[in-house]
Amino acid sequence: MEQLKYIIEDSTIAELLGVQNFTNDESAVLELVKNSYDAKATFITLCFEGNQFIITDDGIGMNVDDIKRHWMHVGKSSKEYEVIDENNNVRVLAGSKGIGRFALSRLGRNIEICSKKFGSVGVVWSTDWNSSLLSEDESLNECGTKISIGNLREKWSKKRVENLADFISKTYNDSLMKIEISHPGFTKVIERYFPMPQLGKNCLSNIQLKFNSDKCVLTTIVQSDEFLDKAKRYCPQIDINKFRAETDMIDEFKASKELDLSMEELEEKLKKLGNFSAEMYFNINSTSIEMEKFLYKYSSLPEPLKGGIILYRNAFSISAYEGKKDWLGLGKRSRKSPAAASHPTGAWRVRENQLAGKVEIDKKTNVVLQDLSNRQGLNENIYYQLFVEIILTGLKEFERYRQAIVRLIDVKNNVEPDNNPTPxxxxxxxxxxxxxxxxxxxxxxxxxxxxxxxxxxxxxxxxxxxxxxxxxxxxxxxxxxxxxxxxxxxxxxxMRNDRNSIAANSENIIRALQEYDMWDELLAPDKTEKAYKNVPHLIKSNSEVSAKIVAFMNTMLSEMEKKQFEATWQSITDLLNKTKNIWERDYAWVSITLQLEEDVCFLMSEDILRVIFDNLILNSIQQNENMDHINISIIAREENGLIYFVYFDNGKGLDKKYNSNPRKILEVHETTRKDGHGLGMWIVNNTIVMSGGEIIRINGENGFSIEFSVGGKM
CATH class of the missing domain: 1.20.5 (Single alpha-helices involved in coiled-coils or other helix-helix interfaces)
Structure with missing residues (x-):
């Protein structure tokens, strides 16, 4: 048999892997900069002169053998994970796929490369993408490579070159290679985009994230200088300058519907994801009114950091993640939850224009985060989804921390001054x-x-x-x-008129079978050994289901009455007894104990307490559905025009993910149940706050307990 190999025209390769493969010219230039970095260059110049673009570096260069065996071998890369340069610095190599050289085709139609390697004769390689020529040049004395790109496909104006300089500044995340870019009348040395941030100068808050894949734990550290010192008097239990949280990501993601992974699969993939870190910088401008209202320290910063969130893999960013693309979906998050930070129950989300920063991954450690073939993005597989969700989890910790401070400060704005003189x-x-x-x-x-x-x-x-x-x-x-x-x-x-027949059907069927002398026969062992033929068992099961349907109908028919939304003087004892009787009627394994010092009458609508306690009791039932019996206690007392309640059960309590911050359960869509909607406790909190009350404390150890007050505003 004859072994065959594909033969592809040079011009076709140049078109497919060069012109069409790169999303823009800037990404193609970056690919050539990466090649110089991998060649151990310590200095590179990018020079635009008329219709020519010249790239010169002092790297290790190439000889004839390198050109033939590597440069001309498409799809083959001789690059390993890392190299040690002439100054004994370790560099993680940026290239790996063996197609980056076709970035040249994206930029120009005529290419000439002059290169010299130590101990070898210099070489000259040229192409017009139809044919390529190679020759030796003994006049080349200095090691390194010079690439001349002629007949440029696009015009490079001064403004465009300045934009290229900004692009490279954002995408280059190292200092081992100096980069200089020039255009007639314009020369600039590229500096790293993100300096060491200074609070109060570059950002209001510095957010650091560190993910440990071995332990599956995310550490979030926040340093802030956003609020005046006088804000501390309103936040006695919160450090307004420092915050730290450790989040177990298995606990955090185990109920996620989007990820749809078993606990074992989740742990396996989190461990494979590998360690990574991020540093983000929060900034927001404030009006003089907002500064007075929330005790902000700055109206604006002198040198705020901007540029979005950039994703770096070692020394360079991944092209499509250089800050322009909202790859974390911050805009979508803030549109879904537009609440202000002072919102009493809604979850504030940071806007994409309020955040800048970088996320750093490693070529080997995070190998499951795979480049697309054109290296213009990442394969958005399950590992990428986990990666993004981990970062967003860290941002949630920051958002909760900042919102807690703003809410406490905002309390002062709701206090009305007394003894005002007549205006x-x-x-x-x-x-x-x-x-x-x-x-x-x-x-x-x-x-x-x-x-x-x-x-x-x-x-x-x-x-x-x-x-x-x-x-x-x-x-x-x-x-x-x-x-x-x-x-x-x-x-x-x-179905109102069908309720009686639904409830009585099972008993009627049994009496009919007994009257026909069939019941005893149906109870015989040979008639009951198979479940699907066991008529008495089927009737019993149907009776239990029917009882639930009737209970559901009774609930729906009673809870939508208009009068429940009208504020009248209510007996708290009567309201709680009504709730107790309904739930104990529908759930035989639930016992509710009421403890009231005396009967309190309060001006409010009936729906307030019903909504609060129906959701609390339903949560207790759903969280403890495997228990044989659950005991619930409700204590109530009146004080200073408010009613104070303590609710607790003897169930398993809150999931351990809430140990450090039980109030997380109040956030919308927060749940540990795969089939849960995460709205119950959000509705409880919303109703309490809108009534003029507040949630005082939540405890999830040795059962679940919550203490709160209810007012009469609704």
Whole structure:
């Protein structure tokens, strides 16, 4: 048999692997810079002169053998993981696929390479992408490589070269090779894009992430200088300058519907992912009103870091992740949850224009994060999904930390001042003629009041916009739940007249079979040994299901009544007893104990307590469905115009992922159950806050407990 090899035209290879393979010219230039770095160059120049682009480096160069065996062998790379350069510095090689040289084709139609390797005669290789020529040149004395690209495919203006310099600055993450770029009238030495960040100068907060794949743990460290020192009095239990959290990623992801992995698969893939780190810089501009309201330290920074989040693999970024692409999906996250940081229940999300920084991975350690064939991106496989979700988990820790501070500071803005003197403006409004009779002190006071009213008007407009934005997401979620409830209620109303027959059908069938002398025969061992033929068992199962259907119908028919949303004087004892009786009726394995000092009457609508306790009890049932019996206790007392409740059960408590911060369960869509929606505790918190109360503490050890207050605002 004859062995055959493909024969491909040079021009076709140049078109496919060069012109069409690179998304833009800047990425092609970067590929050539990487080649110089891999060749141990310590200095490289990129020079644009007319219709020519010349790249010169002082690397190890090439000889005839290198050109024939490596340069002309498409798809073959002689590069290992790392090399040691002339200064004994270790460099992790950027290339590996053996096609980067075709970046030359993207840039120009005529190429000449002059190269000299130590101990060898210099060589000259040239091509017009139809044919290639190779010759020796003994006049070449200095080691290194010079690439002349002629007949450029695009015009390189001064502005475009300046943009290229910025691009390389962002994509080059090392200092072992000096890069200089020039154009007529313009020369620049490329510097690393991200300096050592200074709080208060470059960023408000510095967020560091470190993922340990052996332990599957993410460490998040935040250093912040965003708030004035006086903010500390409102945040006695929070360090407003430092924060640290360690997150077990197996616990964090085990209920994820998006990942759809078993615990074993999840742990295996997290370990294979490998260690990596990230450093991000948060910055936001503030108005004078916001600074006063939230005790911000700066309105703006002198040298804020920008440029998005850049993904570096060792010395260079991956081209499609150099900061322009929102590859972490920060914009989508903030649009899905648009709540302000001061929102009492909604989750604030950092915007993409508020964050800059870098994520660093390694060619060997993170080998499962695979380059696409054109090296213009990553294969977005399951490892990439895990990688992104780990980074977003670290950002969530920062978001929770910052939002907790803002919420505590915002409390002061809701306190109304007492003993205000009668405004001078009231006198003027009631009798405009008094303006001319005002004393100098009153005139100054009037001016102050007018300024204050203008400020209040401006704040009102801003607050109105914030409130509208704040409730957009809340309304979307509640609309979905309400629509589902209305559909279920409609079905329940249609079946209202069928309730009695549904409940009694099983007993009627048994009596009929007994009357026909068939029941005893159906109980015989030979008739009951197979489950699908065991009629008594099937009837019993059907009876249990029917009871649940009837309970569901009763619930739906009673809970949508209009009167429940009207505020009236309510007996707290009666409301809680009603809730207790319904749940104990529908769930025989649940016992609810009520402890009230005395019967309290409170002006509120019935739905408030029903929504709160229905969700709490449902959570207790769903989290402990494998228990034979669950005991729930509810304690209530009235104090200072509020009702204080303590709710606890004897179940397994919260998942260990919430040990360090139990309040995470209040976030929307937060759940550890694969089939859970994560809305129950969010609804509880939302209802409590909107009533004028607050959640005081949550504990998930030795059962679940929550202490909260409820007001009468709703």
């Amino acid at each position: 001078v403006s009231d006198k003027v409004v009631s009798n405009p003629a008094t303006v001319s009779k005002l004393t100098s002190i009153e005139a100054k006071q009037l001016a102050v009041e007018i300024k204050s009213y203008r400020k209040e008007s401006y704040e009102y407009k801003r607050e109105k916009a914030n409130v509208e934005e704040r409730y957009k997401y809340d309304v979307r979620i509640l609309n979905v739940l309400a629509t589902t409830g209305l559909k279920a209620s409609s079905i329940a109303h249609e």
